Structure formats: C-alpha cells, structure tokens
Amino acid sequence: MGFRWRFRWGRRRRCSVEEGKTCPRFENLVTLEELKTGEEGIIVKVLGNGTFRQRLLEMGFLPGTKVRVIRYAPLEDPVEYEVKGYHVALRHEEAARVLVEKCPK
Amino acid sequence: MSEIVIALAGNPNSGKTTIFNQLTGAHQKVGNWPGVTVEKKEGEARFRDFTLKVVDLPGIYSFSAYSLEEVIARNFILEESPRVIVNVVDASNLERNLYLTVQLLEFGKPMVVALNMIDVAKSRGLYVDVEVLSRLLGVPVVPTVGTKRLGIEELVETVVQVALGKKKSQPVNVYYGREIEEALREISEKLSSLGILQDYPSRWVALKLLEGDREILNKVKEEPAAEELLLRVKEISESLTRLFDETPEALIVEARYGFISGAVREAVRVSAISRKTLSERLDDLLTHRLLGFPIFILFMYLLFYLTFKLGAYPVAWLEHLLEASENLLRAKLPPGLLREILVEGVLGGVGGVLVYLPNILFLFLGISLFEDTGYLARAAFIMDRVMHSLGLHGKSFIPLLMGFGCNVPAILATRTLENPRERILTILINPLMSCSARFPVYVLFAGTFFRGHETPVVFGLYALGIILAALIARLFGRILVKEEDTPFVLELPPYRLPTVRSLFFHMWDKTRIYLRKMGGVILVASLLLWGFSAFPRVDGRSPDLAESYIGKVGQAMEPVLEPLGFDWRMGVALTTGFVAKEVVVSSLGVLYKVGEETTQTLEEALRASGMSPAAALAFMVFVLLYVPCVGTLIAIWKETGSLKYPAINVIYQLLLAWIVSFLTYRIGQFIIG
Numbered sequence: 001m002g003f004r005w006r007f008r009w010g011r012r013r014r015c016s017v018e019e020g021k022t023c024p025r026f027e028n029l030v031t032l033e034e035l036k037t038g039e040e041g042i043i044v045k046v047l048g049n050g051t052f053r054q055r056l057l058e059m060g061f062l063p064g065t066k067v068r069v070i071r072y073a074p075l076e077d078p079v080e081y082e083v084k085g086y087h088v089a090l091r092h093e094e095a096a097r098v099l100v101e102k103c104p105k
Numbered sequence: 106m107s108e109i110v111i112a113l114a115g116n117p118n119s120g121k122t123t124i125f126n127q128l129t130g131a132h133q134k135v136g137n138w139p140g141v142t143v144e145k146k147e148g149e150a151r152f153r154d155f156t157l158k159v160v161d162l163p164g165i166y167s168f169s170a171y172s173l174e175e176v177i178a179r180n181f182i183l184e185e186s187p188r189v190i191v192n193v194v195d196a197s198n199l200e201r202n203l204y205l206t207v208q209l210l211e212f213g214k215p216m217v218v219a220l221n222m223i224d225v226a227k228s229r230g231l232y233v234d235v236e237v238l239s240r241l242l243g244v245p246v247v248p249t250v251g252t253k254r255l256g257i258e259e260l261v262e263t264v265v266q267v268a269l270g271k272k273k274s275q276p277v278n279v280y281y282g283r284e285i286e287e288a289l290r291e292i293s294e295k296l297s298s299l300g301i302l303q304d305y306p307s308r309w310v311a312l313k314l315l316e317g318d319r320e321i322l323n324k325v326k327e328e329p330a331a332e333e334l335l336l337r338v339k340e341i342s343e344s345l346t347r348l349f350d351e352t353p354e355a356l357i358v359e360a361r362y363g364f365i366s367g368a369v370r371e372a373v374r375v376s377a378i379s380r381k382t383l384s385e386r387l388d389d390l391l392t393h394r395l396l397g398f399p400i401f402i403l404f405m406y407l408l409f410y411l412t413f414k415l416g417a418y419p420v421a422w423l424e425h426l427l428e429a430s431e432n433l434l435r436a437k438l439p440p441g442l443l444r445e446i447l448v449e450g451v452l453g454g455v456g457g458v459l460v461y462l463p464n465i466l467f468l469f470l471g472i473s474l475f476e477d478t479g480y481l482a483r484a485a486f487i488m489d490r491v492m493h494s495l496g497l498h499g500k501s502f503i504p505l506l507m508g509f510g511c512n513v514p515a516i517l518a519t520r521t522l523e524n525p526r527e528r529i530l531t532i533l534i535n536p537l538m539s540c541s542a543r544f545p546v547y548v549l550f551a552g553t554f555f556r557g558h559e560t561p562v563v564f565g566l567y568a569l570g571i572i573l574a575a576l577i578a579r580l581f582g583r584i585l586v587k588e589e590d591t592p593f594v595l596e597l598p599p600y601r602l603p604t605v606r607s608l609f610f611h612m613w614d615k616t617r618i619y620l621r622k623m624g625g626v627i628l629v630a631s632l633l634l635w636g637f638s639a640f641p642r643v644d645g646r647s648p649d650l651a652e653s654y655i656g657k658v659g660q661a662m663e664p665v666l667e668p669l670g671f672d673w674r675m676g677v678a679l680t681t682g683f684v685a686k687e688v689v690v691s692s693l694g695v696l697y698k699v700g701e702e703t704t705q706t707l708e709e710a711l712r713a714s715g716m717s718p719a720a721a722l723a724f725m726v727f728v729l730l731y732v733p734c735v736g737t738l739i740a741i742w743k744e745t746g747s748l749k750y751p752a753i754n755v756i757y758q759l760l761l762a763w764i765v766s767f768l769t770y771r772i773g774q775f776i777i778g
C-alpha cells in the first residue's frame with residue numbers, strides 16, 4: 001500500500017502532512033485565509049468553538065483533509081474552496097479560523 | 106391495501122425534490138410543519154396493492170440541532186416513526202452526502218439509499234459499487250437518475266420489500282473508537298436503568314448527549330433522574346477532552362468521516378484523471394474577477410425584464426378580462442349596492458390578487474432557473490461582500506432587486522435565504538426598495554413641480570430608499586436578537602441543465618403557495634378597503650371620496666401631516682394608497698379636480714392648488730417611505746408567520762417617512778421655496 005501510494009504521487013512533492021493523517025511536522029503553518037488561488041493545504045485545526053466550529057467540521061473541514069483554493073470572489077470575499085470533492089465558499093472571517101499546513105507547489 | 110409511511114431525507118441539491126416528484130407525481134399536498142412556517146410536503150405513490158405516503162423532510166446537511174429544519178427532520182423520524190427512511194444521496198458528491206447518511210443510520214430504522222445523480226458521477230469518472238456500499242452501510246442501495254426517472258420503480262419496490270421485511274435493512278453502527286464506544290455504552294445503560302427517554306434509541310440519545318445537543322439536553326432535563334445522568338455525561342466528556350485534547354463532538358464528526366472515507370475507498374472506483382469539468386470552466390467565466398459582475402448585472406436585468414416587462418402583457422390581458430367581466434356585470438345587473446359590491450368590491454379584489462400573478466409566475470420561473478442551474482449560489486457568491494457589510498447574505502440581493510418591481514413577489518423570493526435572521530432583515534427593509542407602483546406618483550409630482558429636472562429627482566428618490574434601507578438594515582441588525590455564531594458556508598454545486606418539466610414544476614410549486622396563502626387574504630382586505638371608500642352611503646350611492654370613511658381617516662390625519670406641508674387632500678390620497686400605491690394618483694385626481702373646470706389636467710390643478718415644490722418633494726419622499734401596501738403587509742405576515750413583523754414595518758416606516766419628509770420640507774423651503 002505504502003509503495004503504491006508513493007508510486008502514484010512520486011513525481012509530486014508531498015505535503016509534510018499527509019492527507020488523512022495528522023502527523024505534526026509543520027513547516028508552513030498558515031490560516032486558510034492566507035492561501036492564494038490554486039494553493040493547497042492540509043487542515044491542521046479548526047479554531048473557534050461551539051456551533052461555529054461544529055458546522056465547519058461537519059461540512060468536511062476536518063484535520064487531515066486537503067483543501068484547495070478555487071477562486072476569490074470578484075470583491076475578494078468570500079473565497080471558494082474545494083474540500084472532500086465538492087465546492088464551498090467561506091468568508092475571510094471563517095477561513096481565518098482554520099489552520100492549515102500549506103502544501104509546496 | 107395498506108399504507109406505508111416513508112420519509113425522504115437528503116442534503117440540499119441532492120435531487121430530493123426531483124425524486125419526490127417522480128415518486129408522487131401530481132398527488133401532492135403542501136402544508137406547514139406544526140407550529141412553524143417551514144413547508145411540509147406530502148405525496149402518495151402506489152405500488153401494487155400498497156399506498157406509500159411519502160413525507161419530504163427539509164433538505165439538510167446534518168442532524169445537529171442548529172436549524173429548525175434539522176430539528177423538524179429528526180423529530181419526524183423519531184416521533185412519527187416512518188416505516189422506511191429513503192435517503193437521497195448525490196453520488197457525484199459522495200463523501201459530504203454520506204455524512205447525513207451515517208447520521209440516519211444512527212437512528213437504527215429501516216432505510217434505503219437512493220444513490221442519485223449516477224449519470225453525473227459517471228461523467229466525472231466515478232463508479233460506485235452499489236453492492237459494496239450496501240454491504241458497508243447495511244442497507245439496500247438503489248442507483249437512480251431522478252431527472253430521467255431511472256431506478257425509480259426499483260426504489261419503490263425495494264422500499265416496499267424493506268417495509269414488509271422481505272429485504273434486509275440493518276443499519277450498521279459506526280465504530281467511534283474504544284473510548285467513545287465505552288462512553289456510549291455506559292450512557293446507554295444509564296439511560297435504560299434510569300428510564301430516561303425510553304422512546305428514543307438509546308445509543309442515539311447517548312451520542313447526542315456526548316455531542317452536547319441542546320435540544321436533547323433540554324428534553325433529558327425534564328426527567329426526574331436527569332441530574333445524576335448529566336453529571337456523569339459531563340465527567341465523561343471532560344475526561345475524553347483531556348485524553349484526546351479535542352471535544353467529544355469533534356471526535357464524533359471525525360469518526361464519522363473516518364468511516365465514510367473507508368467506505369468511499371472501498372466502494373468507489375475513480376477512472377478518469379480529474380480534469381477541469383465544464384462546470385468549472387463555466388465558473389471561470391461567470392465568477393470572473395472582471396467579467397463576473399457585468400454578467401451578473403446582465404442576468405439580473407434579464408430577470409427583471411422577464412418579471413416586469415414580459416409580465417406586463419399577461420397583466421394587460423387580465424385587466425381586459427376583468428374589464429369585460431365588469432361590463433358584463435354592469436349590463437346584467439340593476440344599479441345598486443349589490444352591483445357595486447360585485448363590480449367594485451369583489452372584482453376589484455380578485456383583480457388585486459390576479460394583477461400580481463403573471464409577475465410572480467415569471468419571477469419564479471427566473472428564480473427556479475437560477476436555482477436549478479446553480480447560478481443562484483454564484484450570485485450570492487458575487488454579492489456577498491456588499492450584502493454582508495449590511496448584515497445580510499449574498500442571497501438577499503435578488504429579493505431586494507425584485508422589490509423595485511413589486512414588493513409582494515420580492516418578499517416571497519426571500520425563501521431562498523436559510524438563516525432566519527438574514528431572512529427577516531431582508532424582508533423588513535424590502536419595502537424601502539421603491540416598487541413600480543410608486544413610480545406614477547413620482548412622475549406626476551416631478552413632472553409638475555420639477556419640470557426639466559425629473560431625472561435627478563426620481564433617481565434621488567430611488568437612491569434615498571436604498572441608502573435608508575442600508576442604514577435600517579444595520580440598525581435592525583443590532584436590535585434584532587443577535588444569533589449565535591454560525592459560519593457562512595455556501596455550497597457551490599456544479600452547474601446543471603435543468604429539465605423543462607422540473608423547471609415548471611418548481612415555478613408552479615412556488616406560485617401555488619402565493620395563491621393558497623395570500624390570495625384569500627388579499628381578496629378580503631381589498632374588499633374591506635373598498636367598503637371603507639364606499640360607505641357611508643349617500644342616497645344609496647357611494648359618497649364623495651372626502652366623505653367616505655377612508656376620506657375621513659385621511660382628514661383626521663391632517664394635524665399630523667400639516668408640519669410636512671401636506672393638506673387634507675394629500676392625507677386622503679395617502680390613506681387610499683394603502684390599498685396599492687398607484688391609487689394615490691387617481692385619488693389625487695378625484696380630490697383636486699373637484700369643483701374645478703373639467704378641462705383642467707391634474708398637473709394644472711396641482712399647480713393651482715398652491716402647493717410648494719418643497720411640499721411636493723416631501724410628499725414624494727413620504728410615498729417612498731410610508732406604510733407598505735396591504736398586499737405587501739400580508740406577504741410579510743404570511744412569510745414570517747407572525748403579525749409582529751408587519752407591525753414593525755408599519756411603525757418604523759411611518760416614523761421614518763414622517764421624519765425624513767419633515768426634514769425634506771423644512772430644508773427644501775430654504776433652498777427651493
């Protein structure tokens with residue numbers, strides 16, 4: 001399994017945190033808000049509490065999940081992301097509460 | 106022949122409505138869930154000797170108690186005990202959709218998954234092994250394509266077999282990891298030994314308690330032995346939090362998604378290398394940094410044009426029809442009270458309901474088109490920044506824009522907003538969007554007193570409405586109960602080509618609500634208002650407008666209106682404008698031309714009346730801002746489900762109108778005399 005994984009992704013540089021695993025060796029810890037169009041990150045932690053946090057988790061913003069920035073809205077806010085195979089927009093104030101490990105290009 | 110109750114559950118955009126329509130065809134009943142304004146749809150499907158009663162649950166992402174919809178859906182499942190739950194799942198967005206599925210499994214009730222949109226999944230190179238998925242979930246899975254009616258017969262057959270116990274449906278228990286499982290077991294046992302909430306599945310209640318679900322906590326608190334249990338739950342939660350450095354509710358979400366990832370890995374085969382789909386390329390254009398806005402404005406313009414310009418033709422036909430009926434009645438009936446009631450009261454009332462109808466049909470056609478294609482979510486995406494600065498949501502934009510045509514359909518259009526707070530705010534400020542019925546008043550007064558400067562005056566009025574709406578939105582945003590911190594999460598589903606059938610179905614669905622909910626009330630209100638203008642009788646005839654009840658009310662208001670520079674005739678005209686704003690013009694016509702030479706136009710009569718330009722300006726401002734017409738108030742009442750909101754509208758708008766008109770008049774006196 002490990003071999004096949006490496007084989008498939010061998011040519012790309014991988015994130016220091018693999019999708020689906022939370023191995024804490026962070027080199028590029030930023031908030032989701034700081035990612036630019038086309039950039040990817042692996043979610044490390046969702047800050048905030050209560051309903052707010054629960055909702056984001058339930059929509060798939062879970063630690064270990066890969067997020068990609070699809071685009072910024074014409075007025076910069078909100079931002080469209082791809083997570084768990086679907087597209088969803090968050091405002092900056094939400095994105096600022098999601099910590100991600102930025103993937104190298 | 107026996108009846109089987111089934112509940113239809115699924116995410117928004119999963120194709121649930123489409124499946125519901127395919128199952129039930131025309132046999133549908135729309136009502137409300139008890140005590141709330143959320144719509145409840147029921148329908149019937151037949152299979153051999155069986156009648157299936159299908160209850161459409163609201164489209165939701167989860168079963169936590171955040172929104173009314175979520176609570177309604179789960180209470181129905183727990184309390185009404187449907188024989189089978191049918192879960193509509195979007196195969197092309199499997200992971201997120203299965204999150205609800207997993208929660209449905211937790212109820213431990215017989216269930217069937219309708220794996221919808223397999224055509225879309227296929228086109229993206231996703232192949233779902235139905236057998237494997239069914240084995241992993243423990244419930245039958247039937248692939249469907251809702252729009253093409255594929256798999257619907259199989260779905261019905263499977264549901265019936267599950268209901269009869271001929272086919273197995275044993276939802277699996279998601280494994281939450283050793284510590285949580287232990288906690289669940291302990292809480293479950295405590296629940297049975299203490300006899301708490303025994304009607305609900307105990308594992309489910311235990312999960313909800315660990316999740317800190319407010320509604321269930323409140324239910325438990327009512328039980329006598331609750332204290333001991335809740336104390337223990339708290340202990341367990343705290344020790345779990347210490348152990349994992351994470352709250353139990355988050356651990357539970359993670360475990361569910363962990364289960365889902367495993368299931369997807371086993372059951373889904375990905376063949377194509379993901380390339381940019383047509384939908385994504387469309388989005389590159391439609392939400393483009395520079396082109397996004399112009400295209401959006403174009404679409405909004407088209408929506409507006411469709412609703413009000415094209416809608417004007419059927420409106421004209423309807424008016425002809427009403428006129429013809431009026432003439433017929435006049436010819437057939439002897440003059441007298443009966444004829445007047447029928448012609449002016451009833452026909453007028455019916456007219457009051459019908460005149461909105463074509464606009465509403467076209468508006469809903471347009472909105473259904475935006476909704477079904479997925480553009481509505483993009484419009485919200487583009488506009489959210491602006492709307493958010495007013496405490497509103499991106500989706501508030503369309504209802505506000507529609508308000509410039511007519512506030513009644515505009516208020517119905519707020520249904521697309523899910524958050525009640527944003528919805529109420531959007532409704533409350535909607536009447537400040539100057540509807541087209543106010544336009545004739547502006548034309549008359551601007552044309553009379555500001556000849557040559559009509560454009561800036563009228564434009565200024567529209568702008569004033571918008572600016573005040575923004576201010577009021579911010580003000581009410583502060584006053585209205587601040588809701589707790591819920592995030593803005595806007596799903597952007599892929600673009601889809603809707604079928605004509607589903608489009609018209611959606612349009613009709615929304616229009617029907619207008620007719621059913623508002624038609625009757627508007628009719629009665631129009632009749633009553635007509636009554637006030639036709640009584641007291643003078644020699645068996647309608648009195649002069651000034652002598653009627655409505656005229657007397659207008660005159661009684663003179664002292665209040667005098668500081669604004671208005672005379673009693675303007676007061677009477679404003680009062681009649683409560684029926685519909687355009688009536689103000691015809692009332693002014695009746696009032697000002699009385700006793701004058703009949704050749705005089707209304708404009709000449711107004712000028713001759715000695716009204717100052719400042720008062721004219723103040724009057725236009727007043728018409729812009731004062732009470733919404735009766736149709737709008739009824740729409741607000743019915744859509745919010747409470748008389749509180751129309752009352753708020755009447756009060757704040759009257760105050761606002763008075764203050765702003767007063768300022769306009771006084772300042773205007775200095776500047777323009």
Ligand SMILES: Nc1nc2c(ncn2[C@@H]2O[C@H](COP(=O)(O)OP(=O)(O)O)[C@@H](O)[C@H]2O)c(=O)[nH]1
Nearest residue numbers: 117118119120121122123222250251252477603
């Ligand atoms: N291609 C495809 N489109 C579908 C299918 N089912 C529904 N749709 C379309 O998906 C959109 C959303 O469907 P709807 O039933 O309104 O979703 P709801 O929000 O879950 O009620 C509509 O445009 C439907 O025509 C399907 O199986 N295949």
